[in-house]
Amino acid sequence: MVNLKVNGKQINVDVDPDTPLLWVLRETLALTGTKYGCGMALCGACTVHLNGEAIRSCVKRVADAAGKEITTIEGLALNLSHPLQKAWIEVDVPQCGYCQSGQIMSAAVLLSENPAPTDNDIDEAMTGNICRCGTYSRIRQAIHRAAEMKRSTT
Amino acid sequence: MSATEMKRRDFFKTGAALGGGLLLSLYVPEWVLADSVHEATPLTPSIPPFAPNAFVRIGTDNIVTVIVNKSEMGQGVYTSLPMLVAEELEADWSKVRYEPAPVDAAYNHPVFGIQMTGGSTSTASEWERFRQAGATARVMLIGAAAKNWKVDSASLRAENGYVINPASGARASFGSLAEVAATMTPPKDVPLKDPKDFKLIGKPTRRLDTPDKVNGAAQFGLDIAIPGMMTVLVARAPVFGGKVLNFNADKAKAVPGVKNVVQIPSGVAVIAKGFWPAKQGRDKLEISWDDGPNAALSTTGMREQYATLAKTPGLVARKVGDPTKALAGATKTITAEYEMPYLAHAAMEPLNCVVDLRSDRCEIWTGTQFQTGDRAAAAAAAGLKPEQVTIHTPLLGGGFGRRANPASDFVIEAVQVAKAAKAPVKVVWTREDDTRGGWYRPMWSDRFTGGIDEKGNPVVWAHTIVGQSIIAGTPFEGFLIKDGIDGTSVEGAADLLYGIPNLQVDLHTPKIGVPVLWWRSVGHSHNGFAVEAFFDELAHAGGKDPYELRRTLLADQPRMRAVLELAAQKGDWGKRLPAGRGRGIATHFSFSSYVAQVAEVSVDKQGAVRVHRMVCAVDCGRVVNPDTVKAQMEGGINFGLTAALKSEITLDRGRVQQRNFHDYQMLRINEAPEIEVYIVPSTEKPTGVGEPSVPPVAPAVANAIFAASGKRIRKLPILKVDLRG
Ligand code: FES
Ligand code: FES
Numbered sequence: 001m002v003n004l005k006v007n008g009k010q011i012n013v014d015v016d017p018d019t020p021l022l023w024v025l026r027e028t029l030a031l032t033g034t035k036y037g038c039g040m041a042l043c044g045a046c047t048v049h050l051n052g053e054a055i056r057s058c059v060k061r062v063a064d065a066a067g068k069e070i071t072t073i074e075g076l077a078l079n080l081s082h083p084l085q086k087a088w089i090e091v092d093v094p095q096c097g098y099c100q101s102g103q104i105m106s107a108a109v110l111l112s113e114n115p116a117p118t119d120n121d122i123d124e125a126m127t128g129n130i131c132r133c134g135t136y137s138r139i140r141q142a143i144h145r146a147a148e149m150k151r152s153t154t
Numbered sequence: 155m156s157a158t159e160m161k162r163r164d165f166f167k168t169g170a171a172l173g174g175g176l177l178l179s180l181y182v183p184e185w186v187l188a189d190s191v192h193e194a195t196p197l198t199p200s201i202p203p204f205a206p207n208a209f210v211r212i213g214t215d216n217i218v219t220v221i222v223n224k225s226e227m228g229q230g231v232y233t234s235l236p237m238l239v240a241e242e243l244e245a246d247w248s249k250v251r252y253e254p255a256p257v258d259a260a261y262n263h264p265v266f267g268i269q270m271t272g273g274s275t276s277t278a279s280e281w282e283r284f285r286q287a288g289a290t291a292r293v294m295l296i297g298a299a300a301k302n303w304k305v306d307s308a309s310l311r312a313e314n315g316y317v318i319n320p321a322s323g324a325r326a327s328f329g330s331l332a333e334v335a336a337t338m339t340p341p342k343d344v345p346l347k348d349p350k351d352f353k354l355i356g357k358p359t360r361r362l363d364t365p366d367k368v369n370g371a372a373q374f375g376l377d378i379a380i381p382g383m384m385t386v387l388v389a390r391a392p393v394f395g396g397k398v399l400n401f402n403a404d405k406a407k408a409v410p411g412v413k414n415v416v417q418i419p420s421g422v423a424v425i426a427k428g429f430w431p432a433k434q435g436r437d438k439l440e441i442s443w444d445d446g447p448n449a450a451l452s453t454t455g456m457r458e459q460y461a462t463l464a465k466t467p468g469l470v471a472r473k474v475g476d477p478t479k480a481l482a483g484a485t486k487t488i489t490a491e492y493e494m495p496y497l498a499h500a501a502m503e504p505l506n507c508v509v510d511l512r513s514d515r516c517e518i519w520t521g522t523q524f525q526t527g528d529r530a531a532a533a534a535a536a537g538l539k540p541e542q543v544t545i546h547t548p549l550l551g552g553g554f555g556r557r558a559n560p561a562s563d564f565v566i567e568a569v570q571v572a573k574a575a576k577a578p579v580k581v582v583w584t585r586e587d588d589t590r591g592g593w594y595r596p597m598w599s600d601r602f603t604g605g606i607d608e609k610g611n612p613v614v615w616a617h618t619i620v621g622q623s624i625i626a627g628t629p630f631e632g633f634l635i636k637d638g639i640d641g642t643s644v645e646g647a648a649d650l651l652y653g654i655p656n657l658q659v660d661l662h663t664p665k666i667g668v669p670v671l672w673w674r675s676v677g678h679s680h681n682g683f684a685v686e687a688f689f690d691e692l693a694h695a696g697g698k699d700p701y702e703l704r705r706t707l708l709a710d711q712p713r714m715r716a717v718l719e720l721a722a723q724k725g726d727w728g729k730r731l732p733a734g735r736g737r738g739i740a741t742h743f744s745f746s747s748y749v750a751q752v753a754e755v756s757v758d759k760q761g762a763v764r765v766h767r768m769v770c771a772v773d774c775g776r777v778v779n780p781d782t783v784k785a786q787m788e789g790g791i792n793f794g795l796t797a798a799l800k801s802e803i804t805l806d807r808g809r810v811q812q813r814n815f816h817d818y819q820m821l822r823i824n825e826a827p828e829i830e831v832y833i834v835p836s837t838e839k840p841t842g843v844g845e846p847s848v849p850p851v852a853p854a855v856a857n858a859i860f861a862a863s864g865k866r867i868r869k870l871p872i873l874k875v876d877l878r879g
Contacts, residue, residue, distance in 0.1 A: 033370015098551030134792025
């Protein structure tokens, strides 16, 4: 049994402790918003927050996530209220959408640490997230937009 | 029967009444229902009483559902096709929803006669039918109001989700009229709107699928779960065409969670309780393979073979004038050889397929672009009739052609697994499986000879193309291969738009055991590069500005000339740049659309290339959703850049040498250029959008590298070319 805290709820899961967190989220907990893209920490599709840090859940043993705060895209905000979600909708970032949970989770950590990121800051924070559909310029634009929204409400 | 199963059956019944499609979002695993950290999707869809045709349903709740027969893989069809319906229906756009179509002849592609998504044809081919579907529904709703109000329907009109009687001021919502409308006879051939009256078509419109794609709710094939489902990974032959000789599964079966290991035609399948045990189990399999006839294949060997072939003329695809004679009379002659590698599609969502096979039916959930073909193939593999097979199409995490395989490889295999497993299965391809799984964009070698007259004008263009046919052996052979020439191998080359008086394009089609397939922009993906890069060489050889020469030779191609001029103007063609920077220009006509691009690139002393800016002009006829057109141009440019700069699939001893994103690299955000897109206003019919921005990217960049560094790029990917100062 591994005890997890996912999106604010405590859950016991009966899985091999070596299982990557990604598969526990997706298969055991049916939180399928977190995606599998590479399994080698190369694409960022599986990005979630662990104690507020962006991590690649495909290479994180579930046992090592025990007792820590895990946030997935489903737990990011209620009813699309996160500035990044609003900005993503306003700019219409997603194409196929498959990479976008990971993009948003990476961007959320960037914004929490840096309220006014430059293009370079964005490149640095987001380079680990591949988008095969090539939505990069909109991702950049939406992060700037979200930062603006966040600043104007605080 | 457990509570979950019970519920599932009820959902399925409701689903059947709804015409299928949406079902999967209705199944939520028991755990989630019990202890919800997950906000479950609402489980009670209303049953719309008004379904005038296969494409539109209107509920008493005023919700207009458009049933979309095209797979959504990022190109925006779940928005652009509903826009066509809503325009003629006079719907309230905020009430419009989409739903994927089940497999049915009613949803066949109007031109190709099967249900499929591809060839950048979704909007073009449905332009009439979806508007007609909306118009028909509108007439029936107006008829219903006329009946209720006992007035002449000619005195009524529809607006923003209501039928209105201008004389009395009476208004009735579409929902309130739905039940009466359902009793009316559908009219035939309702006249469509004059385009000048369009309210929605042509306006930038937010995509309907975006909200679900930013909160984790969007369901892709890989997200599907059905009761009792096992997860399966297949160990496939390391060489294409290889076979299992024998295997030992003892260690695999000892992995907790592994339920069974079975041999199937494509390899050995590990059936387990989830991805991780399946993966652990597969890693522990001991298999001896018979590598078969392709065991010695290598990229180096193939290159030599291709280069030799390229030196002799192939089957002639097009001939104009007398190239041989004209070449003898040319002032200057240049020859160049171009090489392009195999490319994997590398959709972000690796391939996967869920199959629930029963004795009398088979239900499949997979992100496919090829429903009719996959259904027939699945039926044959299952020993059922096509009508006994249902295919649900969830969202596709990218397609790019890989999910439209006439050989239905990943679907047939999953059915074979389900047969052997005797349980519902989800076959998952790892990224490595997906990269190594074949069905690539073919490898190409091209050889050009160009002749220039005393004024520097091109007078001869001879182009020999060498590469495998993606069509040979498919059901499309009959109409795409003529006199031994696969039209997709020479598209974008044989139909060269430039006015050059003597031209020959010929083709060699070697047979190689690597499975090949269409890949975003198909033959144009390679011909676009070869043709436009060589054109640049020819311009320079004749001392001409590559933009001006294109303009001159496009004198009788006004639409292409207009995009070329627009791209050049917006892309600052001719303006000074600092040393080490250069601009390149390219045009390409594909999927009936005209595209021109200007790339701005720098090359440093170490030979590192950076693409700073891409300016793109496009004429794709009348535009339905300008923001989607823009997005597709942007995405296609980054997709094209990945291929131009980075990717290549190579073989050694029959084995694919790339595995994952470290050795089959993708463009990342820090490498993505600024992109500007300009759409030429047009009243012509809509043409392709998803693919046409890809072909001009590589040549524009290669030509810019020449301008920046004086070095010619004749081989992709560029990062493998030594460009050090
Ligand atoms: S799936 Fe984890 S980084 Fe790609
Ligand atoms: S939107 Fe398709 S991979 Fe990013």
